[in-house]
Amino acid sequence: xxxxxxxxxxxxxxxxxxxxxxxxxxxxxxxxxxxxxxxxxxxxxxxxxxxxxxxxxxxxxxxxxxxxxxxxxxxxxxxxxxxxxxxxxxxxxxxxxxxxxxxxxxxxxxxxxxxxxxxxxxxxxxxxxxxxxxxxxxxxxxxxxxxxxxxxxxxxxxxxxxxxxxxxxxxxxxxxxxxxxxxxxxxxxxxxxxxxxxxxxxxxxxxxxxxxxxxxxxxxxxxxxxxxxxxxxxxxxxxxxxxxxxxxxxxxxxxxxxxxxxxxxxxxxxxxxxxxxxxxxxxxxxxxxxxxxxxxxxxxxxxxxxxxxxxxxxxxxxxxxxxxxxxxxxxxxxxxxxxxxxxxxxxxxxxxxxxxxxxxxxxxxxxxxxxxxxxxxxxxxxxxxxxxxxxxxxxxxxxxxxxxxxxxxxxxxxxxxxxxxxxxxxxxxxxxxxxxxxxxxxxxxxxxxxxxxxxxxxxxxxxxxxxxxxxxxxxxxxxxxxxxxxxxxxxxxxxxxxxxxxxxxxxxxxxxxxxxxxxxxxxxxxxxxxxxxxxxxxxxxxxxxxxxxxxxxxxxxxxxxxxxxxxxxxxxxxxxxxxxxxxxxxxxxxxxxxxxxxxxxxxxxxxxxxxxxxxxxxxxxxxxxxxxxxxxxxxxxxxxxxxxxxxxxxxxxxxxxxxxxxxxxxxxxxxxxxxxxxxxxxxxxxxxxxxxxxxxxxxxxx
Amino acid sequence: xxxxxxxxxxxxxxxxxxxxxxxxxxxxxxxxxxxxxxxxxxxxxx
Numbered sequence: 182x183x184x185x186x187x188x189x190x191x192x193x194x195x196x197x198x199x200x201x202x203x204x205x206x207x208x209x210x211x212x213x214x215x216x217x218x219x220x221x222x223x224x225x226x227x228x229x230x231x232x233x234x235x236x237x238x239x240x241x242x243x244x245x246x247x248x249x250x251x252x253x254x255x256x257x258x259x260x261x262x263x264x265x266x267x268x269x270x271x272x273x274x275x276x277x278x279x280x281x282x283x284x285x286x287x288x289x290x291x292x293x294x295x296x297x298x299x300x301x302x303x304x305x306x307x308x309x310x311x312x313x314x315x316x317x318x319x320x321x322x323x324x325x326x327x328x329x330x331x332x333x334x335x336x337x338x339x340x341x342x343x344x345x346x347x348x349x350x351x352x353x354x355x356x357x358x359x360x361x362x363x364x365x366x367x368x369x370x371x372x373x374x375x376x377x378x379x380x381x382x383x384x385x386x387x388x389x390x391x392x393x394x395x396x397x398x399x400x401x402x403x404x405x406x407x408x409x410x411x412x413x414x415x416x417x418x419x420x421x422x423x424x425x426x427x428x429x430x431x432x433x434x435x436x437x438x439x440x441x442x443x444x445x446x447x448x449x450x451x452x453x454x455x456x457x458x459x460x461x462x463x464x465x466x467x468x469x470x471x472x473x474x475x476x477x478x479x480x481x482x483x484x485x486x487x488x489x490x491x492x493x494x495x496x497x498x499x500x501x502x503x504x505x506x507x508x509x510x511x512x513x514x515x516x517x518x519x520x521x522x523x524x525x526x527x528x529x530x531x532x533x534x535x536x537x538x539x540x541x542x543x544x545x546x547x548x549x550x551x552x553x554x555x556x557x558x559x560x561x562x563x564x565x566x567x568x569x570x571x572x573x574x575x576x577x578x579x580x581x582x583x584x585x586x587x588x589x590x591x592x593x594x595x596x597x598x599x600x601x602x603x604x605x606x607x608x609x610x611x612x613x614x615x616x617x618x619x620x621x622x623x624x625x626x627x628x629x630x631x632x633x634x635x636x637x638x639x640x641x642x643x644x645x646x647x648x649x650x651x652x653x654x655x656x657x658x659x660x661x662x663x664x665x666x667x668x669x670x671x672x673x674x675x676x677x678x679x680x681x682x683x684x685x686x687x688x689x690x691x692x693x694x695x696x697x698x699x700x701x702x703x704x705x706x707x708x709x710x711x712x713x714x715x716x717x718x719x720x721x722x723x724x725x726x727x728x729x730x731x732x733x734x735x736x737x738x739x740x741x742x743x744x745x746x747x748x749x750x751x752x753x754x755x756x757x758x759x760x761x762x763x764x765x766x767x768x769x770x771x772x773x774x775x776x777x778x779x780x781x782x783x784x785x786x787x788x789x790x791x792x793x794x795x796x797x798x799x800x801x802x803x804x805x806x807x808x809x810x811x812x813x814x815x816x817x818x819x820x821x822x823x824x825x826x827x828x829x830x831x832x833x834x835x836x837x838x839x840x841x842x843x844x845x846x847x848x849x850x851x852x853x854x855x856x857x858x859x860x861x862x863x864x865x866x867x868x869x870x871x872x873x874x875x876x877x878x879x880x881x882x883x
Numbered sequence: 884x885x886x887x888x889x890x891x892x893x894x895x896x897x898x899x900x901x902x903x904x905x906x907x908x909x910x911x912x913x914x915x916x917x918x919x920x921x922x923x924x925x926x927x928x929x
Contacts, residue, residue, distance in 0.1 A: 525886065525889040526889055526890065526893045527889045527892045527893050530893055530896060530897075713903070716900075717899075717900035717901075717903040717904060718900075720896055720897055720899075720900035721897065721900050721901065721904075724893075724897045724900075
């Protein structure tokens with residue numbers, strides 16, 4: 182037999198780096214700092230856990246792939262997110278190669294707890310580089326770390342870093358560029374019998390030799406029930422594990438606690454030799470002092486509401502300038518295109534369909550970016566955890582788990598990642614309740630709808646008044662979500678809610694580079710969506726609002742719209758929506774926006790531009806003014822204050838998002854829950870809007 | 884523009900938009916679910 186050397190392909194030459202670490206230790210900051218704009222977001226195959234991947238160049242210019250793993254405290258999983266991190270590191274996920282090197286990010290101010298995951302990573306027999314992040318915070322907290330001792334005891338490179346300031350990035354790249362990368366020299370020592378049993382079990386596992394030992398350790402640390410539920414191994418392996426566990430117990434060793442104890446004993450030795458200083462300052466730290474106000478029973482709420490109020494105020498005032506520029510740009514493009522083309526359906530399609538439809542949505546990009554800017558700041562500063570803490574008091578009263586707060590907060594951006602984030606909730610009932618109420622949180626797609634309705638409602642009011650109405654809509658979503666959660670928890674998903682255990686990271690300066698990158702990423706996604714889905718929908722909606730044409734050539738635009746497919750659909754649902762104060766044109770908007778809520782604005786742009794196209798030479802009449810001037814047959818205005826508020830209430834509560842339905846189906850693995858959710862949210866929206874409109878009229882409002 | 888050409892151009896664009904959604908539907912069925920627009924649902928393969 183001859184030895185054959187397989188030539189290294191380009192793909193093999195690219196080093197695969199995985200970033201692992203506890204939540205809130207700065208993994209994503211390091212990931213963003215290394216990859217910059219060379220990153221993409223997707224899902225892991227088969228599951229909906231977010232997968233962030235990027236590329237960067239090592240210190241010698243060699244290309245490397247970087248994978249940001251979900252945060253986890255150990256490889257003993259408690260949630261689907263942690264399962265993904267473990268499976269990637271063990272090379273279990275099909276289609277994702279096992280990494281060549283792991284960057285273990287640890288929070289220097291919380292070394293002991295962070296080292297548990299490192300202890301397990303060192304057992305994986307993969308090269309590890311420890312990124313000792315937030316050393317500045319540790320120093321401020323009085324924790325002094327002897328780097329030489331830590332390197333010696335861990336047996337791997339340890340890079341002190343302040344990722345938010347870029348400190349240590351060069352050294353990290355140098356460590357990752359080392360060739361060859363050396364495997365860890367040390368790991369936590371186990372008792373000889375445990376070591377022996379783990380080796381013996383590893384020999385029986387049908388997995389590659391390099392992952393057999395860590396797989397065996399993970400198997401030995403599983404309790405009986407977990408072994409029963411195990412799907413990754415066959416029955417022979419499970420039986421062999423049970424026998425090994427039995428032998429260990431007979432020898433007086435509890436296999437589960439023995440492994441944990443051994444690791445903690447080793448961590449204690451490492452910390453004892455490398456950490457000096459108590460880690461506790463002379464008095465309260467700055468974070469503690471801030472928390473005395475920010476997590477106060479009363480002041481905490483005041484701060485929370487003030488931050489939310491400021492966010493919405495900025496969304497209305499600061500965003501107005503770029504919105505005006507975009508609006509002006511769209512007007513100019515429409516005018517120019519209109520002047521270059523002869524009159525006909527094609528010109529109408531381009532100006533009234535494409536430019537009005539896409540422009541009507543793109544104009545809201547600045548507001549969405551400001552929303553993401555604030556969410557980024559809140560997350561990076563560590564305020565999110567405080568907000569979760571404040572909300573937990575309220576949430577526990579309605580039976581929701583404190584961990585539900587992050588998914589619910591995430592749903593302000595988009596319900597889809599919010600629903601995906603529920604996987605951190607271990608209890609199935611709590612998770613289902615959170616999934617069912619998450620779409621009630623006002624997502625960024627509702628922002629354009631609120632913005633246009635508020636503009637129609639109070640066109641010349643101050644930013645404060647507009648922000649106030651917007652805040653009310655967000656609060657309505659929150660309150661309804663809590664009431665529904667209470668109803669579901671007391672009627673359908675009865676059960677105890679586990680106590681909230683939450684880590685409060687110290688307050689830190691946000692990384693504006695990271696936030697900027699996130700905003701860039703979201704802007705790209707929003708514009709891509711505007712250029713694909715919204716564009717195609719605008720074309721189709723224009724066609725539906727234009728064809729068939731009325732046989733009477735002298736028909737008015739209103740008669741022509743009424744004769745079209747869209748008009749017929751609007752008329753078909755008019756009897757149902759008339760009690761809400763909506764006419765058939767709003768009905769067209771409601772139907773169109775079931776695909777995505779923001780399409781309501783582009784539908785309205787198309788409907789009113791189509792209608793006005795022959796009355797006005799300007800192809801893009803500002804939508805707000807057109808809607809304000811719209812009248813019914815009897816001459817009364819269509820968009821009265823009650824109709825505007827009713828429409829906003831409808832959009833707060835209705836499940837107008839087909840993608841969310843699909844994701845809930847996937848997450849709950851059945852059609853039962855998405856259909857239930859669709860039914861209850863639509864009913865809720867209808868009844869609430871009916872109460873607003875009819876109740877308002879009874880009270881004498883219009 | 885010739886009215887026929889005008890109608891053909893409109894027909895092509897509208898058919899393209901319709902085709903986009905049909906293709907998207909089949910592509911999403913093959914992949915791991917739909918695209919929410921948040922960019923977090925689509926599986927991106929190398």
